[in-house]
Amino acid sequence: xxxxxxxxxxxxxxxxxxxxxxxxxxxxxxxxxxxxxxxxxxxxxxxxxxxxxxxxxxxxxxxxxxxxxxxxxxxxxxxxxxxxxxxxxxxxxxxxxxxxxxxxxxxxxxxxxxxxxxxxxxxxxxxxxxxxxxxxxxxxxxxxxxxxxxxxxxxxxxxxxxxxxxxxxxxxxxxxxxxxxxxxxxxxxxxxxxxxxxxxxxxxxxxxxxxxxxxxxxxxxxxxxxxxxxxxxxxxxxxxxxxxxxxxxxxxxxxxxxxxxxxxxxxxxxxxxxxxxxxxxxxxxxxxxxxxxxxxxxxxxxxxxxxxxxxxxxxxxxxxxxxxxxxxxxxxxxxxxxxxxxxxxxxxxxxxxxxxxxxxxxxxxxxxxxxxxxxxxxxxxx
Numbered sequence: 001x002x003x004x005x006x007x008x009x010x011x012x013x014x015x016x017x018x019x020x021x022x023x024x025x026x027x028x029x030x031x032x033x034x035x036x037x038x039x040x041x042x043x044x045x046x047x048x049x050x051x052x053x054x055x056x057x058x059x060x061x062x063x064x065x066x067x068x069x070x071x072x073x074x075x076x077x078x079x080x081x082x083x084x085x086x087x088x089x090x091x092x093x094x095x096x097x098x099x100x101x102x103x104x105x106x107x108x109x110x111x112x113x114x115x116x117x118x119x120x121x122x123x124x125x126x127x128x129x130x131x132x133x134x135x136x137x138x139x140x141x142x143x144x145x146x147x148x149x150x151x152x153x154x155x156x157x158x159x160x161x162x163x164x165x166x167x168x169x170x171x172x173x174x175x176x177x178x179x180x181x182x183x184x185x186x187x188x189x190x191x192x193x194x195x196x197x198x199x200x201x202x203x204x205x206x207x208x209x210x211x212x213x214x215x216x217x218x219x220x221x222x223x224x225x226x227x228x229x230x231x232x233x234x235x236x237x238x239x240x241x242x243x244x245x246x247x248x249x250x251x252x253x254x255x256x257x258x259x260x261x262x263x264x265x266x267x268x269x270x271x272x273x274x275x276x277x278x279x280x281x282x283x284x285x286x287x288x289x290x291x292x293x294x295x296x297x298x299x300x301x302x303x304x305x306x307x308x309x310x311x312x313x314x315x316x317x318x319x320x321x322x323x324x325x326x327x328x329x330x331x332x333x334x335x336x337x338x339x340x341x342x343x344x345x346x347x348x349x350x351x352x353x354x355x356x357x358x359x360x361x362x363x364x365x366x367x368x369x370x371x372x373x374x375x376x377x378x379x380x381x382x
Contacts, residue, residue, distance in 0.1 A: 003172050005105050005146050006204055008059075009238055013272050015297065016060040016107070016148075016242060016280025017053035018290050022257075024049070024064075026286075034076040036068040039089040046089070050096035054104055056287035057294030060280070061096065062109040062148055063089040069135045071113035083138040090142025107148045107174070108139030110161060117154050117187075125160055132164035136171075146172040150242070151210040151282070153178050153186035155194060162201050174205040174240055174278065179220040181212060181247075195224035199237055207240030210282040213259050214267035217243035218274060225275045238277040243267075245284030257284025261292035268293040269300050354381050 008014060024035055027045060038046050046064045053061055068086050070079045078085070086108070093106045113131055117124070136147060147165050152158035158175060165173045177185055177194045184190055189197075191208070198206040208220045221241050228236055246259035264281065271279045281289050346353050356376050 003145070006172050006238075008105075009205070009277050012301070013277050013279060013297065014059040014105070015057060015268075015290065015293055016240075016278060017050075017056075017058040017062055018281030018285030018287065019245075019283050020046075020049060020062065020064050020066070020109075022284055022286060023052070034067070034073070034078060036065055036073065036085050036089070037076065037078060037081075039064055039068075039085050039092060040081070043088070043092055047092045047096050047099075050093050051100060052287040053290055054096060054100045054102050056291040057298075058104060058280070058290050060105045060107050060146075060278070061093050062107045063093050063139065063142075063144060064109070065089045065135070065139065066109045066111040066150070067114075069110070069113055070131050071115055072111070075114070082134055083141070086135055086138035087142040090139055090144050094143055105146060106144045107146045108136065108142075108144035108171070110135060110139070110147055110149045110165075112152050112154070112157055112161075117157055120156060125156070128157060128160040129164045129167075132161045133167055136165050136168045140168060140171060144171065146174060148174040148176065150174075150176045151178050152176070153211075155185060155187060155189050155197060159197065159201065162198070162203055166202075172204045174207070175201075175203040176207045176209040176240060176242065178211040179208050179216070181216060183216075183220060183223070191220040191223035192227035195227040196231065199228055199231065199233055202235075203237055205238045205240050205278055207242070207276070207278070209240070209242035210244055212244060213246035214241075214243045214264060214270075217241050218267065218270055221271065221276055222274055239275060240278035240280075241271050241276045242278075242280040242282045244282045245286075245289060259284070259289075261286075261288045264289045265292035265296035268296045272297070272301075356381050 021035055024038065024045070025031065029035065029038065029045075049064075050061050063086070065086050067073070068082065068089065070082050073079045073082060073085070090106060090108065097104050097106065110132065113128060115128070120128075139147070149158060149161045149165065152161070152175075155177065158177060162173060162175055165171065175198050177189075179185055179191060185194065195206060206224065208217050208224070218241070221239060225239055244259075245257035245264070264285070268279055279293065281293075343353065358372060
């Protein structure tokens with residue numbers, strides 16, 4: 001059975017969030033710090049960024065786990081906290097969704113290990129796969145609904161990440177390579193070659209992210225899409241694009257990403273027209289870029305078609321009014337004398353009673369907890 005995420009993605013394009021690292025840096029977190037550790041040390045900060053991207057209109061938010069594999073965490077002496085960091089990151093993203101009351105998908109972000117891969121032997125590849133499997137298992141425990149394997153510059157390493165995800169199983173796989181200005185990966189593969197390998201591996205979604213801006217990312221995606229079409233595979237993958245906010249420009253000895261939100265809004269339409277299904281942003285992008293893409297997609301295709309990833313109850317304003325109740329009205333509201341509720345009857349008869357405690361919602365949206373209470377009642381809970 002196909003996942004809800006893939007079902008929705010086949011119906012219409014979905015919008016992913018933008019950069020996490022860019023936002024953390026803007027909030028005063030230095031690059032010397034381990035961004036992934038912030039899931040434990042500054043969870044409110046991480047969750048606030050998730051909230052901003054949801055408010056901007058993202059259909060998918062990624063966990064703050066790009067570097068949360070054992071190899072990367074060991075550089076900060078945190079290798080023993082792989083599971084804790086990833087599970088907590090997934091929980092923060094899920095809580096942000098609950099607080100917002102919006103239906104968004106939670107994606108587990110998985111990045112490269114940072115280890116050199118010149119002429120890797122079978123043992124080294126096996127070790128890589130084990131590193132990825134450990135992180136992916138933790139993300140799955142945390143409750144992510146898909147995986148985004150991103151910013152890989154070595155196809156052999158990405159292949160091991162895909163194989164690890166498939167070994168764990170149960171989650172849709174988005175696999176993305178980074179391409180440079182010459183249209184090739186750092187390890188020399190063309191976009192067509194990458195598409196062929198990832199398609200043969202059977203990933204659900206393949207694409208490009210990071211390194212370059214929207215224009216060059218679109219070039220890579222068009223090559224990937226053409227390659228898959230020409231191969232005439234029986235089960236064609238879907239496609240994704242999460243470009244940087246352009247190439248960094250040096251201004252007064254500082255580097256800035258200069259692609260504007262409006263520019264990203266224009267390219268959101270171009271990506272969809274080219275056949276891309278999942279779009280979002282990478283380094284340098286902010287909630288403003290995602291909001292511009294959301295606006296462009298809604299204006300071009302209609303918000304009813306693109307904005308909702310799950311059926312949602314319409315938002316209603318609630319007015320609370322104080323009213324005095326007369327003794328006669330109060331008597332009508334209370335149970336008639338001599339009558340008991342079903343629960344009271346079971347207790348009086350000495351029958352076994354089943355009760356279930358429900359945690360209150362994190363935000364103001366009661367839909368989820370009410371749906372759960374209804375299911376429990378139908379199952380026979382008293």
